[in-house]
Amino acid sequence: xxxxxxxxxxxxxxxxxxxxxxxxxxxxxxxxxxxxxxxxxxxxxxxxxxxxxxxxxxxxxxxxxxxxxxxxxxxxxxxxxxxxxxxxxxxxxxxxxxxxxxxxxxxxxxxxxxxxxxxxxxxxxxxxxxxxxxxxxxxxxxxxxxxxxxxxxxxxxxxxxxxxxxxxxxxxxxxxxxxxxxxxxxxxxxxxxxxxxxxxxxxxxxxxxxxxxxxxxxxxxxxxxxxxx
Amino acid sequence: xxxxxxxxxxxxxxxxxxxxxxxxxxxxxxxxxxxxxxxxxxxxxxxxxxxxxxxxxxxxxxxxxxxxxxxxxxxxxxxxxxxxxxxxxxxxxxxxxxxxxxxxxxxxxxxxxxxxxxxxxxxxxxxxxxxxxxxxxxxxxxxxxxxxxxxxxxxxxxxxxxxxxxxxxxxxxxxxxxxxx
Numbered sequence: 001x002x003x004x005x006x007x008x009x010x011x012x013x014x015x016x017x018x019x020x021x022x023x024x025x026x027x028x029x030x031x032x033x034x035x036x037x038x039x040x041x042x043x044x045x046x047x048x049x050x051x052x053x054x055x056x057x058x059x060x061x062x063x064x065x066x067x068x069x070x071x072x073x074x075x076x077x078x079x080x081x082x083x084x085x086x087x088x089x090x091x092x093x094x095x096x097x098x099x100x101x102x103x104x105x106x107x108x109x110x111x112x113x114x115x116x117x118x119x120x121x122x123x124x125x126x127x128x129x130x131x132x133x134x135x136x137x138x139x140x141x142x143x144x145x146x147x148x149x150x151x152x153x154x155x156x157x158x159x160x161x162x163x164x165x166x167x168x169x170x171x172x173x174x175x176x177x178x179x180x181x182x183x184x185x186x187x188x189x190x191x192x193x194x195x196x197x198x199x200x201x202x203x204x205x206x207x208x209x210x211x212x213x214x215x216x217x218x219x220x221x222x223x224x225x226x227x228x229x
Numbered sequence: 230x231x232x233x234x235x236x237x238x239x240x241x242x243x244x245x246x247x248x249x250x251x252x253x254x255x256x257x258x259x260x261x262x263x264x265x266x267x268x269x270x271x272x273x274x275x276x277x278x279x280x281x282x283x284x285x286x287x288x289x290x291x292x293x294x295x296x297x298x299x300x301x302x303x304x305x306x307x308x309x310x311x312x313x314x315x316x317x318x319x320x321x322x323x324x325x326x327x328x329x330x331x332x333x334x335x336x337x338x339x340x341x342x343x344x345x346x347x348x349x350x351x352x353x354x355x356x357x358x359x360x361x362x363x364x365x366x367x368x369x370x371x372x373x374x375x376x377x378x379x380x381x382x383x384x385x386x387x388x389x390x391x392x393x394x395x396x397x398x399x400x401x402x403x404x405x406x407x408x409x410x
Contacts, residue, residue, distance in 0.1 A: 010406075011399070014402045014403075014406070018370065018373045018374055018398070018402065019314060019373050019374065019377050020373060020379070020380060020398065022318070022379050023318070044298055044299055047299065047303050047306075047307055048299060048300065048303050049355065049405060049406065049409050050355075050374070050405075051302075051303045051306040051307060051310065052302070052303070052306075052346070052349070052351040052352045052355050053346065053352075053355060053359075053371075053374055053375075054261060054262075054264070054265040054306050054310070055261060055345070055346050055349040055351065055352040056331075056342035056343065056345050056346040056352065056356075057261070057264040057265060057268055057331070057342070057345075057375075058264060058345065059260035059261050059264055060260055060263050060264040060267060061259065061260045061263070062259050062260070062263040062276075062277060062280055063277065065277075066259075066263075066277050066280055066281055067252075067255055067259075069281050070251075070255070070281050070284045070285060070288075071248070071252075073281075073285050074248060074251065074285060074288045075248065076246070124256075125253065126249050126250075126252050126253035126256060127249065128249055129248050129249045129252045137248075137252065140252055140256075226248075226249070227249075228249075229242065229247050229249045229250060
């Protein structure tokens with residue numbers, strides 16, 4: 001058979017994309033594809049035609065633990081966000097030093113992002129993913145179409161809260177933390193902060209007394225943190 | 230359905246290792262990709278495994294994604310579908326029988342899976358073109374696509390000679406191609 005014949009290539013590509021090539025035939029076809037740009041193009045065209053068929057299925061949100069597993073696998077090994085929370089870090093200036101390295105990186109990323117073409121407007125945008133070493137991707141912070149925020153726990157945060165209130169903070173480079181509000185441990189919370197988190201901000205969750213930090217200044221340990229894209 | 234330009238921008242951010250970009254892709258696309266994996270594998274735990282593997286692949290390969298060559302949703306669907314196929318065709322693996330309700334519903338001219346496809350931007354033209362095929366052609370194509378059934382298995386399920394199934398699929402695919410041009 002002459003595999004370079006366009007009609008045959010097109011027919012085989014259609015069969016391959018639909019799944020009709022089995023066992024040895026499929027393996028041989030994948031081998032041929034590696035060396036033949038025409039065949040790869042025919043396959044790409046068939047994929048573009050046929051794969052949207054998947055959208056005929058009713059969408060099904062996967063269970064929360066799937067995202068946690070993904071988040072744990074993609075997290076950088078030694079990111080500041082994944083570092084174990086240390087209550088003592090709040091005392092003195094060491095906490096700010098820990099942050100400043102991350103902030104410098106955030107500023108560079110911000111500069112980079114500003115060079116990118118603007119993305120299409122969307123109903124809901126993910127602003128940040130907050131993690132701890134034992135709880136990767138535990139809380140997702142979204143911006144709603146009406147500009148309010150939603151804090152969506154990706155796992156039950158009751159154990160993490162340990163009976164205390166979870167308070168969410170945004171920290172802009174060189175400024176004091178500002179409270180975004182209290183977050184419920186078991187359900188999505190909608191927040192209406194006066195000044196929403198900005199690109200390059202660090203966002204963090206601390207453990208506070210019931211009702212939140214008494215003087216608008218964080219008092220408890222950081223249990224989750226992340227960066228705003 | 231996720232906007233293609235938005236997904237492209239997010240994939241570019243994944244290539245720069247922005248975890249929150251992957252989180253948003255996941256929020257937008259995972260319900261569709263998970264439905265496909267569930268349907269093909271007919272097993273909840275296996276579908277969860279595949280989805281996890283695929284999103285780690287999407288994260289790692291985001292830098293290789295080329296917008297000029299495929300739509301982002303097509304690219305991600307291909308990753309999921311190929312992984313499901315690899316898993317289904319492992320020697321000795323036992324897969325429960327597919328539920329024929331969805332694929333047989335493809336034969337109807339009344340609203341069904343095609344109506345759902347029609348509502349998505351990417352699926353609209355495909356739904357129109359699928360609607361122009363004859364019912365049995367649609368069913369045979371759907372059984373190959375969603376259930377990864379080989380032609381002889383489709384012939385058994387539809388109690389139709391193998392040669393007829395092959396020609397339904399071949400002609401159906403050619404008609405789809407002409408219609409989508």
